[in-house]
Amino acid sequence: MSIESQLAEYVASLQYKDIDEATRIFFGRMLLDTAAVSIAGFREPSCRPVATALCAWDQEGPASVVGSEQRVSPPAAAFANGVYAHWCEWDDSHDPSHVHASAVIYPALLAAFEASDQSAMTSGGEEFVAATIAAFDAACRVGRLLKPYTHRGWMPTGTGGAVGAAAGAARILGLDASGIQSAMGIAAAGSGLSRQALADLVNAKNILAGVAAKIGVESALLARAGVSGAPHFITGDYGLQGLYANGQGDAEEILDGLGREFSINEVSVKPYPCCRSAHPALDIVFELLRDEPRVANDVDSVRFEVPRGVYERVGRPFEAGDNPRMAALFSVPYSVAIALTNGLVAPKDFDPESVRAVSSEVADLIGRIAVEAVPVPNEAADPIIPTRAVFTLSGGGEMELTATTVKGAPDHPMTPDEEASKLATAVGDSLPSEDINGLMAAARGVPERGLVEFLDHVRRPKPDGSSQFMGFCRS
Known part of the structure; x- marks a missing residue:
């Protein structure tokens, strides 16, 4: 056979x-x-x-x-x-x-x-x-x-x-x-x-x-x-x-x-709303913010060493260009600068208006974040790790951190609280809280309840929290 x-x-x-x-x-x-x-x-x-x-x-x-x-x-x-x-x-x-x-x-x-x-x-x-x-x-x-x-x-x-x-x-x-x-x-x-x-x-x-x-x-x-x-x-x-x-x-x-x-x-669940190839760099930044907050506030510049495939997808110098949303979603310099400045990255950070309106301080920091492609084991498989970061501090000195696993992967899963936070952020005000709870129960209960209830909840979100979307229009 x-x-x-x-x-x-x-x-x-x-x-x-x-x-x-x-x-x-x-x-x-x-x-x-x-x-x-x-x-x-x-x-x-x-x-x-x-x-x-x-x-x-x-x-x-x-x-x-x-x-x-x-x-x-x-x-x-x-x-x-x-x-x-x-x-x-x-x-x-x-x-x-x-x-x-x-x-x-x-x-x-x-x-x-x-x-x-x-x-x-x-x-x-x-x-x-x-x-x-x-x-x-x-x-x-x-x-x-x-x-x-x-x-x-x-x-x-x-x-x-x-x-x-x-x-x-x-x-x-x-x-x-x-x-x-x-x-x-x-x-x-x-x-x-x-x-x-x-x-x-x-x-x-x-x-x-x-x-x-x-x-x-x-x-x-x-x-x-x-x-x-x-x-x-x-x-x-x-x-x-x-x-x-x-x-x-x-x-x-x-x-x-x-x-x-x-x-x-x-399968890996994504904690951050941007290209997966940028996630090891973000993991490093959030580790620094968690463990060394004073150092994080003293960062002058960052150099990331990444596999070649990662560089090709998300490592090039950032330019907003004609499609700022796409440029930001696929940029380590942009997403890392946002993470260092805000302490998180959220979907709104990648809206075209937000990308165009970054402060001069963030724009300056983006320019001081460099990404370099380096040889890694098993490069033909296009891995996204390891990623190494060298932080140069404004007061002098350096700090090095390396990511050898990625948040959300089977060996480094998101916590239940992190998954709940992602759900709440993703849904926003498009569903009332009782419908969010209903969606959770319906998804988890498919084996016993079937799909009818789940599909009913999928149809309920509203774009502004007030009216149903009826946008199947011929333009």
């Missing part, structure tokens, strides 16, 4: 009873975190018309969109909710593969659920959990296979993410292993996603999770309709391994520990 067939069989057959309790709990945390960052995206005025652009001609369907009572087609909903989830760069990341898994998988599988025969059921939660866990495995394992050999210009979210979303959505739609394999093959044919939008610092980068989610659910729907996807979509001559990894790597690794070691447990 081929690797692709074995992966499809696994996705089709994983049962809720085979998933340990810790993984089940983490599923609920990831679902809640994705809902939170999606609401944060929904609250951004610049995001709403982009996320719902495909809904304007598509106002009849079964699927829900964050913040609206209107229903749309599953592909339009998957796109909209994927864009919302990824807009603020606050969604989780599978660091070993760089796949933004939740922002693709949850939107695709929720849309597939509402298009399925289960949509009116208050049960079905256990099936959704199992399909989601299997989808994470497909996405992250495929992404991890390709990552060390793939040109950095490709977004792993577009390969592993799209394939995993297709796999999970196909299972939700009731397809057997053969149909799931076809769905993954169709998604692989449409995979990719160039990072050029990031290099050019334009907001097309922020829609890429939505694009991958849309590919995933469309591929599952096409497979259900009878389209046969390429069965050797990974290992074939023109499969993902050949196209994105030049045939390198051992595809058998995708199957190692499958069903015993769940990839969702390798």
Whole structure:
């Protein structure tokens, strides 16, 4: 049996009873975190018309969109909710593969659920959990296979993410292993996603999770309709391994520990609303602020030494340019200067108006923060650590700190209080406190309660705390 067939069989057959309790709990945390960052995206005025652009001609369907009572087609909903989830760069990341898994998988599988025969059921939660866990495995394992050999210009979210979303959505739609394999093959044919939008610092980068989610659910729907996807979509001559990894790597690794070691447990929750590659530098700053506050107030300049991939994404000298929001989201100098000055970084710090209006003191500090690319072990895998910081103090002397792990990673998790604070900040005044509590209970209770209650809460946020968003307009 081929690797692709074995992966499809696994996705089709994983049962809720085979998933340990810790993984089940983490599923609920990831679902809640994705809902939170999606609401944060929904609250951004610049995001709403982009996320719902495909809904304007598509106002009849079964699927829900964050913040609206209107229903749309599953592909339009998957796109909209994927864009919302990824807009603020606050969604989780599978660091070993760089796949933004939740922002693709949850939107695709929720849309597939509402298009399925289960949509009116208050049960079905256990099936959704199992399909989601299997989808994470497909996405992250495929992404991890390709990552060390793939040109950095490709977004792993577009390969592993799209394939995993297709796999999970196909299972939700009731397809057997053969149909799931076809769905993954169709998604692989449409995979990719160039990072050029990031290099050019334009907001097309922020829609890429939505694009991958849309590919995933469309591929599952096409497979259900009878389209046969390429069965050797990974290992074939023109499969993902050949196209994105030049045939390198051992595809058998995708199957190692499958069903015993769940990839969702390798996902990192983001504490800061900016590119994950900037997080080690921010961790160092917050460690300094916590342990040496007097030293932090005496910083004259900072030099960071980072892996090359980190430098390429977030290390260049900061210029607000024509897209200040994007420039700030992907800048160590900007985010570190804000952290040193304010003691935190928040979504509002990356609003275009806030970026343009930084004080002269902050602007001067940004100019005194330098980032240098240095060789690191296993550089081909594009790691984001280690990161070393050298703080030069205004009174003379230096202090060095190094990050060898990253806050939010499995070996350095956020605390429950930190996760609660993130939820409150992300949701803001878009939901009253009783609805926030209801959203938390619904996300954590999916196995027992199903998805109907959770989806009801997802539709409730309001952009200004007073009126429902009805923005599916043709411009």
